[in-house]
Amino acid sequence: MLAMQQNEVLEQAEEFLFDWVRPRAQEMDVSLEALKEGLSELANRGLLGLRADPEFGGRGFPDAAFRRFQETIARCSGALAFVQTQHQSAVSFLNRSANDALKRRFLPKWCSGERMSGIAFSQLRKAGAPVLSAKRVEGGWVLDGKMPWVTGYGIFQDCVVAAYTKDQRTWFGVVQLADSDSLVFSPVMRLASMEVGQTVSAEVRECFVSEEDVLYLKEGNWIHNNDMLNIALQSPFALGCAAAGIDVMRGVYEKKRIEAITRAADVLEEEL
Template sequence: MSELLQQTESYLKQKISPDANQIDGCSKLLQKAFNGLGALGVLGLRIPHRWGGPQLDAETCFQFQELIARYSGALAFLQTQHQSVAAMLIQSYNTQLQAEYLPRMSQGNAKIGVGFSHLRRLGNPSIIAIPVRGGYQLNGFVPWVTGWGIFEEFVVAATLPDNQSVWGLVPFSEQKIGESAIKLSSPMSLCAMTSTNTVTATFTQWFLPEEKVVSIHPVGWMQENDQTKVLQASFLALGCARAGLEIVETAFKKTEFSFIQDAFNSLNQELNQCRSQIFAAQNHPQTINTSEKYQLRAWAIELAVRCAQAAVTVSSGAANLNSHSAQRIYREALVFTVSGQTTELMKATLEKIKNCKVL
């Protein structure tokens, strides 16, 4: 394990694990946890050295995501949004934005979220961008934006008249300038990770200046990108599964019931196999096709749910308490089941569930 991962795990064990259940429901505690990662300089893992980042390799980044999810799903989900913005900026043609934001992102001095999941939806676009002099005018609705009160800005994606998409930085706060406005909803009442403060955003004649544009992508880019990166969110599910198994292992040490040990050994062996295959697929993508990638992602999802259910089972009635760790992990498994979901992933997940035969 790299020194950075060791430092991160030490922070997670000392500062996050004892308060993980409280962090799940309190945005101030989540913000404090996020700022702690910033103090370690790990909020922009891929950012090159020339912009003050650690410039880590892909495998270490995936291990990091798995590690965070093992200790707090809310923190893992939140920081993933910020890390994805850094990745967008690294690939951006806008050198001015790169110079302005990338040196401040690893330490969390610039905190940025995302709002683009709506591009995966079928039918008419929910938010459109009309080219105007000096930039674009945004009108429409963004159904999911995570991190209100924590992030200062977010990258919004809007559909252009030719069906390409423009991605740009906008304020993550209510705005009203004449007829132009950004209106945010109250945080949604979610079953898990409520502290992430997920809201909707409505844009009315909002001007996105050209200098705030991160990228413009061709028709179908989102779908192609989802296929290319289908396995990346698997590491969050793997971390969630590990968290569930740790509760099972603790229960065995407490009770010494052999059937709990048997369950742990079986699930732990399967988790190690799943993890090994996913890392191999990421390290050697040419050896596996897209369909097989979806199957591996579905395996990680379904396994996280089973490990979480095992944690609930060994915790007995106490697991029905909102304050119990098994309850939190079970809810996190739900979130990781549908995070970044596409039609292909939904199909693969259902196939995996369907093939779990009843004796």
């Protein structure tokens, strides 16, 4: 029964993406308000918690269904696909946590869109001294250092952050994505594409995170092992973008009726 419901949700989601999102893709690439509207429409359709368990308001999508959704949304809007993926990743990370109280506090809100979350993991990839460290103190942890890459500033309210501990483990916790004495954000970065995603960096100065807001601790090489898996997991975005290119070719054929265009599109689609 659950699989049938998930398939129905997926089909309805794809119809929405093709009919509502795709015609607005160019606007979402440049307009923050248009992008926020797209996220709101995803929330209205229950599409922001695809990897969360149903008990928290999520859809509980298996890998195949989620990748199909990711491929289709990338086919329809690169900006919306990029930003919502940050949130879906945060949802997935928290859903796998053993901290049930934290899950019950955040997941229903993240799934409904009442609140949204980004992720900040890129600092783990830098060799040498930790860019962001987590130190255990009474009642929780203190973060110090820098988050060099955080997407969704002004869009998301929360962020799942990763940092290295003194004993070389990887710490994960939830922080609020807002300026404070302990979190100082840069202006939005000028990027070659998808600048609308509101990517910033942040200086982290003795930011206290309660033990209640910790997801888990993992072995220190977690990010490198995870990256090897993620190489394959990013294929839905490439496939979606390739399919979008074929869509453009077919659109041109409808206007010019040059048979070579549709033959080329057919060949490319077969390869895809």
